[in-house]
Each structure stands twice: as structure tokens, then as C-alpha cells.
Amino acid sequence: MAFSSIPDSDDDAPVGVTRRYAWVVFALSFGLLISDYMSRQVLNAVFPLLKAEWALSDTRLGLLSGIVALMVGLLTFPLSLLADRWGRVRSLALMAALWSVATLGCGLAQNYNEMFAARFFVGVGEAAYGSVGIAVVLSVFPKQMRATLSGAFMAGGMFGSVLGMALGGGIAAHVGWRWAFAGMALFGLALAALYPLVVREAKVSPRRGLAGGAAKRPALRNLFNSRSVRAAYVGSGLQLFVGGAFIVWMPSFMNRYYAMGADRAGAAAAGVVLASGAGMILCGMLSDRLCRNAPSRKIALAIFYCLSSAVLLMSGFSLAPGAAQLALIGAGMFLAAGTTGPCGAMVANLTPRPIHGTAFATLTLANNLLGLAPGPFLTGALADRLGLAQACQMVPLVSVLAALVFLYARSHYEGDVARRVAAMNDAAVAA
Secondary structure, eight states, X not given: OBOOOOOOSSSOBOOOOBHHHHHHHHHHHHHHHHHHHHHHHHHHHTHHHHHHHHTOOHHHHHHHHHHHHHHHHHHXXXXXXXXXXXXXXXXXXXXXXXXXXXXXXXXXXXXXHHHHHHHHHHHXXXXXXXXXXXXHHHTTSOGGGHHXXXXXXXXXXXXXXXXXXXXXXXXXXXXXXXXXXHXXXXXXXXXXXXXXXXXXXXXXXXXXXXXXXXXXXXXXXXXXXXXXXXXXXXXXXXXXXHHHHHHHHHHHHHHHHSOOOHHHHHHHHHHHHHHHHXXXXXXXXXXXXXXXXXXXXXXXXXXXXXXXXXXXXXXXXXXXXXXXXXXXXXXXXXXXXGGHHHHHHHHHHHSOGGGHHHHHHHHHHHIIIIIITHHHHHHHXXXXXXXXXXXXXXXXXXXXXXXXXXXXHHHHXXXXXXXXXXXXXXXXXXX
């Protein structure tokens, strides 16, 4: 059965594809996102080995992680803009090939500087994948599934982190940390070769042609033309400061406070990250189900997720090592990721479809510059001064700031949506 009429909030004609093909597109795009984060997060599993072999401080280890997020933040916007024009499918395949080759370079690095350079290029390759990939996925599914799909797709990052840390730790423990990077690289190269053979540009690109000629592309000012969408960018980034920091440092936390080796620490940390991925999916589904007739409730849920996760994580890290601590940390990470779906839906609903790739690039920019880049680095710097456990107790305070930003967004969201619909209707009349 075809999705022959996908309702949307803009005047762009939908893409007609079968349900089966839409799910194939999702599966392959999801697989590449898993590869993206396997390549990014395998480093975390080998932190203890690198720290010992190269005598590195926590700050320098955090910088190896932060440089990837920094490059993603700096380059996601221009590369996503280029992908919207050059072709999303070709761009995604090229990105995957680059980050996979760079990951292989990590395994060949002989010192810290070479590893840093390889991680730099991992960040360049991964820069626009999340934003362009989600734009491809949303283009072949109905609008009412946006929060669910945004949460489920971005959960691929968490599942990739799980696999990267669990498999990476296991491989490193048995055959060395260099082979951990090589394994992630080979998986990514295989998917990069398969993706453009199955996903075709003509089937996943919005049709912008009109009877009288090409439609005018929406101006890029539409990315920032409402207070609620700007708040969505900022709130999402602040909340990911917390999740990003703990994903990077959990293997080291398990190694230092639970006396686990690289394989067991990676597997245990992967379980915590898996809880976060489950939260992305289930909280996104809950948002769609509870807020179908009241979109502003999604923002209220985002506020709840932020505050609840802060309480659970601060409580968990204040306890002594044990089952109770891990249970609270897992529950906190589950809720910390819950804002992903509502934020993705807000951005999609408040920006025109033809620039969704660039809109999600803006969201990715905020996520990385406000969250994923500074989170691991600043946590490492705090750990060098206060100890890792004390640093982890302080990090969840950032979620309180995120909640305040979402509260601001909630007060303007309905008015911003109404103005967007009115502007869209005026444009339709003028056409």
C-alpha cells in the first residue's frame, strides 16, 4: 500500500512510496546511524587502555571524544545544506565511507596526536548524517508519526553506542584496542556500499515541481523564525550535555568504581546506554499517543523528562557503588533521552519540508555545540579536579536549565504554529 498522500504543514507535494519501501529506507538509514555511533563511541570502551598505554589525563581523553562532536557541530549546517542541494542519498553514502576510513585510521594511530587527527576526520564524516538521515526518513512517512520516528531513528545513536562499547570492549580485551576500531570501520564500509544501491534519490526526495515551473525554495530564515523552534534547538542541546557526558564516561566509571576490565566495563556501560535508547523510542511513542490532539503537551512531557532525569541521576551518583546506584542511573538515562522525540517533532512542525535537512542540521548543531562536545570535555576536566564520581553528580544540573528553556518554548508554541499555518495559507492563496 502506498503512502500516496502524506499530510504536512507546508505546501510541498509528498513522496509516494510503498510502506515496504519506506521501512526499508528506515532500516538502512537506521543501520548507518548505528555505524556512525559505533565508530564514535568505540573509543569510550578503550579509554582505560589508552589512558594506561599513553599516560593520558581525563581532560585529554575527553577531548578525543569532544573533537568529534565539535566537528559535527561546526560542519553539520553547511554539509546538510549542501546535501539538500547535491542529493541526500549520495551525501549519506559518502559520509559513511569517510567516517569508516577515519575509524580505521584510529586503529592505526601510533600516538595521541595521530589519534586526535583521525578522530577529527571521524567528526567530519559524521557531521551531517543525523540531520540528513532523519530528513530522508521523515520524507517517506506520515506527519503524525514524526515524534515516534524522530525518537526511534535517533535511538540508533544509542544502540550504536551500545554496540560500539560492548563489542569494542570485548574485541579490545581479546585481540587489542586497535582491532576494536577496525571492526567498526569494516561494518560501516559495507553499509556505505549497500545504501545507494537500494535507496534511490528520486524516491525519497520531495517533489518541488509545480505546473508552471519549479517552486520557490523556502528561505533559510524559516529555520529561526519562531521563538519556540529556537528554544527547541537550545533545550535539546542542553539536555544532550547530560546524556553525552555519561555515554562517554560510563565505561571509565565502571572501570574505576566497580573494578571491571575493559570488556566487562564496556558491556555494563552499554546496558546503561541501552536504557537511554529505549527511552528515546518509548518516550517518543508516548508523546505521539498522549499529545495527538494537544501538541503543546509534548513540550510539557519534555520538561518532565528533564527534571525527572536530573533527580534520578543526581541521586544515583550520590550512592555507593551497587545495584541501587545502577538502577537509578539507568532510570535517569531512560528519561534523559525522552526529549529527543518531542524536539524532533517541534522542529519538523515549525519548518518547511524542503529545508528539513537543514533544519535538522541546525538541531544537530545545537546538540553538538551545547551538549555532545562540551559535555564529555567539561566532565573530564571536573574529574581531574574533583574525581569522576563527584563530576557525575554535578552534570545533571544542566537538565534543570533545559527544563526552563522548554518551559519558555511551551508558552509560545501554539501561537507560533498558528502563525505558520496562516502564513502557509496566505502563500497558497497568492500562488
